[in-house]
Amino acid sequence: MNNLTSITTDFTHGHQAHKNPWLKSVRDAARSRLKGLKLPTQKTEDWKYLKLEKLLVNEQLEAQSVRELHAKSADDIDKLLAQSLISGLDGYRLVFVNGVFVSKLSHINSTPYSVLFSEANPAQQALIVAHLDTSHNYYNDYFSSLNSAQLEDGLLIHIPQDCIVDKPFYIVNLTIGERPKANMMRLLIIAERGSKATLIEHEDAPLKHAGMVNTVIECFVNDKAHLIHNRIQLDESVTSLCSHRVKQGRSSIYQQHQISLASKLKRNDITVSLQGEYGRTDIRGTFCARHQQTIDTHTCTEHIAPNCSSNEVFRGLVDNQANAVFNGRIHIHPNAQKTLAELSNKNLLLSDLATINTKPELEIYADDVKCSHGATVGQIDSESLFYLQSRGIPRGEAKRLLSLAFIAEVVDQLGENSVRDFVTQRLSSLFTSLQYEGAN
Amino acid sequence: MSDSNVIDERLNSGYDAGFITDIEMQTFDPGLDENVIRKISAKKNEPKFMLEWRLNAYRQWLAMERPSWAHVNYPEIDFNAIAYYSSPKSQEDAPKSLAEVDPELLRTYEKLGIPLHEQEALAGVAVDIVFDSVSIITTFKEKLAESGVIFCSLSEAVINHPELIKKYLGSVVPINDNFYAALNCAVFSDGSFVYIPKGVRCPMELSTYFRINEMNTGQFERTLIIADEGSYVSYLEGCTAPSRDENQLHGAVVELVALKGAQIKYSTVQNWYPGDADGKGGIYNFVTKRGICHRDAKISWTQVETGSAITWKYPSVILLGDNSVGEFYSVALTRNAQQADTGTKMIHLGRNTRSTIISKGISAGKGSNSYRGLVNISPKAQGARNFTQCDSLLIGDKCAAHTFPYIVSKNPSAIVEHEATTSKVSEDQLFLCQQRGIDPEKAVSMIVNGFCKSVFKELPMEFAVEAGKLLEVSLEGSVG
Amino acid sequence: MLKITNLTAKVYGKEILKGLNIEVKPGEVHAIMGPNGSGKSTLSNVLAGRDKYAATDGRIIFAGKDLLSLEPEDRAREGIFLAFQYPVEIPGVSNLEFLKTSLECLHTYQNKPLLSAVEFMKLAREKCALVDLNTDFLKRGVNEGFSGGEKKRNEIMQMLMLEPKLCLLDETDSGLDIDALKVVADGINALRSPERSFILITHYQRLLDYVQPDFVHVLADGQIVKSGGSELALELEEKGYGWLDSGTEQSASPLKV
Secondary structure, X not given: OHHHHHHHHHHHHOOOOOOOHHHHHHHHHHHHHHHOOOOOOOOOHHHOOOOHHHHXXXXXXXXXXXXXXXXXXXXXXXXXXXXXXXXXXXXXXXXXXXXXXXXXXXXXXXXXXXXXXXXXXXXXXXXXXXXXXXXXXXXXXXXXXXXXXXXXXXXXXXXXXXOEOOOOEEEEEEOOOOOOOEEOOEEEEEEOOOOEEEEEEEEEOOOOOOEEEEEEEEEEEOOOOEEEEEEEEOOOOEXXXXXEEEEEOOOOXXXXXXXXXXXXXXXXXXXXXEOOOOOXXXXXXXXXXXXXXXXXXXXXXXXXXXXXXXXXXXXXXXXXXXXXXXXXXXXXXXXXXXOEEEEEEEEEEOOOOOEEEEEEEEEEOOOOOEEEEEEEEEOOOHHHHHXXXXXXXXXXXXXXXXXHHHHHHHHOOOOXXXXXXXXXXXXXXXXXXXXXXXXX | XXXXXXXXXXXXXXXXXXXXXXXXXXXXXXXOOHHHHHHHHHHOOOOHHHHHHHHHHHHHHHOOOOOOOOOOOOOOOOOXXXXXXEEEHHHOOOOOOHHHOOHHHHHHHXXXXXXXXXXXXXXXEEEEEEEOOEEEEEOOHHHHHHOOOEEEEHHHHHHHOHHHHHHHOOOOOOOOOOHHHHHHHHHOOEEEEEEEOOOOEOOOEEEEEEEOOOOOEOXXXXXXXXXXXXXXXXEEEEEEOOOOOXXXXXXXXXXXXXXXXXXXXXEEEEOOXXXXXXXXXXXXXXXXXXEEEOOOOEEEEEEEEOOOOEEEEOOEEEEOOOOOEEEEEEEEEEOOOOEEXXXXXXXXXXXXXXXXXXXEEEEEOOOEEEEEEEEEEOOOOOOOEEEEEEEEEEEOOOOEEEEEEEEEEOXXXXXXXEEEEEEEOOHHHHHHHHHOOOOHHHHHHHHHHHHHHHHHOOOOHHHHHHHHHHXXXXXXXXXX | OEEEEEEEEEEOOXXXXXXXXXXXXXXXXXXXXXXXXXXXXXXXXXXXXXXXXXXXXXXXXXXXXXXXHOOHHHHHHHOEEEEOOOOOOEEEEEHHHHHHHHHHHHHHHOOOOOOOHHHHHHHHHHHHHHOOOOHHHHHOEEOOOOOHHHHHHHHHHHHHHHOOOEEEEXXXXXXXXXXXXXXXXXXXXXXXXXXEEEEEEEOOOHHHHOOOOOEEEEEEOOEEEEEEOHHHHHHHHHHOOHHHXXXXXXXXXXXXX
């Protein structure tokens, strides 16, 4: 445990020689924030269901340096890609391995509107510095500060005004190699006024190697822009912390689909702030946890401007001894009249030893609003199970089918067919390996 | 007439129970240390075990921190500025009958609508009266004794039934449970005690009426109700206090024990002084209420909370025995600058345990109303079931309504459902009522009462009417 | 009974009624027809006194009183009843409770003796039967979970209970199937009397097949542009509103359902 704190201290002293000196102001601001922050404990309300100290033992919170990665052989990677990429997806592919961009696997030259921080021109540099860490308040946000404090590189996607991008951006982040240092992913997406784009983020660990990812994603969806964001986290062997923040302008639309498999520890913080009138947010997510895995999803929808709407649906499947946490917060600020906000979290507990903690929260400071939330925890409906069994389907298979059906509402809404098929197939094989005989 | 005008005007209404009783009191000097606790204990002629229990609690309290997680704001309380004991002088020699009670006290309760003479009292309701730190009188004691029911002040119970006190006091809410409960254990001055013997259905409603009168005092009372196997009791508490500019602390502890197959129905109509329109004065109501259900037992909490500057209470049920049932029905109204953080905890330990939570929060003016609840399904709670419904009604655009439900499930056969909604009294609803000849004031109270209906129906009949009226009075104001 | 002189009215700052004149005598049935956006619903809301529907000029005299100076509830107590186009739901308040409160308020104002609980129930059941509503409806929340047709029938049921002097029906016929339309029409006809007047606001002729109006007015761009007998409605049905050529923003709108 002590190694964690010592690493943090190192960052704050900034002994590493970083590339991209123009990012120094971002790093320095994060370092000074970190001085006032401690690793969250169970006494921190937002982390109360995680034994972080235990879960992070032996994890590396220090960033992988670029040099270390390039020393590794890239030969195997080609083969790995064949197995791990979504086939049939026609998109602008950008591949990262352990958080480092690998150009030979990416369509970097043909991919429009995107640039690595390290290759940004002065105008882009100014844009990056003006946006990084501005979408959200940082008090108490330990891990994203850690990311910023060590920021060396990242990816900027900048969609110009009124531009409708023809193909999705396909961003792949693979973790390979036993226990590499932490992979500090950083994405900055700026969708200018009236633009429209689709993003598919795919996190995977094809060799089931353990690793640690600390991601920060910031999306600026400006007035009348429309961003569709699919996030597929299939890296079950990787400990992952992700802070994902979205800032929306007037009449903008942000749609997110998130499919997450748990790991030793997987934490997703999603904060959307609706800052312009008539904005719309749609979030559909599912999380699946098994064995001794832990997954913790925290979402927060900040309704700041009036006349906005948000709709959030999360479905959870928790099996074996896994522990899942869901905390969905809707916060209606005093001026956000005529808000429509809905949140629903439904969970299936599949085993005697699994745990789910769910907490849908409403915090409302305006009266002319319509808000509702609901949460349920239950088991597979015995009627349905019996119906399937009575048609000759074995109990284990029936349970598998019904579990998949439970999250289908979310999976089916993945817009791209190829992505949906890929995810369905991965989920389906995942459930085949589940041991249902033990559960009733 | 816009609806916001209507509502603004109705927000400035009176508090009927705000008068002060002019009576000679005997009050300790403000301050808290072991000597004060010894003095309280000596005043009550308590046995040694009770004093030691208090001192133990006090020592633990000293090391505890004031909880800060609730969604309420209030200045630091100076616990040495509070007097911990205050009683009418005339109570020095405890009156044996109503004839010996100071007539000024009787008048106080008549003014509050609680006639104490048994022949005049509400038929079928026995009352224990707690005035500041002491129990004044308990009515219908003899009649209750006929069926073996013990209904008396807690001070009497400590002396007359030490075996029950030793066994059950602090058994549901441990002395170090939380900051305010520990303080109560150290300094509690009186309260009500109820014991219902095996298989007895208590022949009348029991009730305690709490009144804070003296300045600068805190009221720390405890209630302990034991329903022995297969028995039934319905109990109601009411509370009021004079309108004073200072904040006063009320830190009660209520413990309910429902043994095998027993049922306890506990209703509260809380109308402590809420402070004025600017948030000056009012009671800080920091209360710990908890019940434990053994096999096949049932505990039902119903609360109508319209008073207090700050309410911090979570009447809870530990569902220990198989097939036990916990219920929580709540209406909480905050207006002016009132803040409420209230809800319940349903701890499912036994198999096939069931719980229902219905919470209705009404926020008006600058009021802040939070529901905070926990539904915890332990691994052994096979077949447990919870249903929770939390609705908020907002009146005006300066108020706030929050919902913080914690759900923890560790058993796959359990089913937990939580639903929450918010709504406002809409202009269209008001206009429809007006178009049918109903004035806006009546319309608002009709709509609010409709909103609360599912909770009011859980109150004992006599009090359901009272609660409806109380809500009406709280929302009352002149419409120009 | 009702005399509207040169009425102009604004809704959210926009002028909708631009000098409207109409007179309704006791016992008369007037139909006001017109294209969408002509100001039909504005007229009914101004008469009933809805907030944000502000008369800016003109006079409305109802039963000898200056209607515009009265609060909405007092207009109701004077005998104006508006059957809403979109009746709002009031969850938790039962129809029974609502009607009883309403009736008591009206009777108190009109110095009539209050009904006993038994008399009230008898009356309510009777009126429910008239509009083909099961008496279970009385126990349910006001309009809560009612279908469109049930809401409209509930409005007529209330009208039957309250026995107003002037009944304003704001597109009560819209969205009703033929059976429900007949029920509504029967309700109206049952109330017709020499002392009671009706204003039927409608887009279509079909209600007028069942309720014969004495007068038909065409409202366009905030003014009555044509008045006539019941034959005018048939003419409108046939030709649409375009032939009136009143310069409204609406072109000829089809009148077929």
